[in-house]
Amino acid sequence: MNKKAFYLWPLRQSYTILADQELAVMMKAGDEAAFNEIYKRYWERLYVVAKHRTGDTYETEEIVQDIFCNLWRKRHSFELTKGFQNYFAVAVKFEVINRMARKNRENRLKKEVSLLSPLADESTSDQLDFNELQSQLALTIKVLPEKCLLVFKLKHEEGYSQKQIAEELNIAEKTVEAHLSKARKTIRIRFGYLAEIAKSVLFF
Known part of the structure; x- marks a missing residue:
């Protein structure tokens, strides 16, 4: 061990005794060692929870990696x-x-496209318009605030009731209703009269 590494060793070790808030502040400042400590501290816990929900090793690893x-x-x-x-x-x-x-939406979209394929043969422009609308809607929904997006997906893509969403996320039903209202308002503002068509495109 060189002299520099010798002097840095106690400093590196000290990260293990830091509280979460301290690590968060240091990570925010760009401290990679603080981030590495967070990773080591929580990676296994995330993996266990994700694996329990997915049952798939490869997808679980992807999920945990994406989160970090x-x-x-x-x-x-x-x-x-x-x-x-x-x-x-x-x-x-x-x-x-x-x-x-996303998987459910892709599967449903494939079915919808297969039903529209005869029309697409007659009018390629119609199919392109459909694809463009779907793409723009997906982008609009994607930029919703994180909790609002989660509530929206649970309601319109997973079929949860407002009560189930409230229980799943440990929030009040009124809060769920507020998130859904905000999502619908965002779509109406963005697409106007096309909002009704949007419902059939994204299946909500």
Whole structure:
């Protein structure tokens, strides 16, 4: 061990005794060692929860990796409120639901496109318009606030009732209703009279 490594060793070791809030502040400042400590501290817990929900090893690894990649990517604007255990519990739930919803939407879209394919043969422009609308709607929904997006997907893509969503996310039904109202308003503002068509395109 060289002299520099020898002097840095106690400093590196000290990360293991830091609280979540301290690690979050250091990570926000770009400290990779703090991020690595968060990763080591919580990776296994996330993996167990995600694996329980998906049952698939490969997808579980992808989910956990994506969560940590997203955390590092948004580190400069990241604010920890209730500790990483709470943050990751919500993050893994959101990621699993998001993937399930995406798969369901893709499967439904394939069925819808297959039904429209005869029309597409007659009018390619109609099919292109359909694809463009679907793409724009997906982008509009994707940029909803995180909790609003999660509530929207649970309601319109997973078929949860408002009561089930409230229980799943541990929030009041009034809060669920407010998130759904905000999502619908965003779509109406963005697409106007096409909002009704949007419902059939994205199946909500």
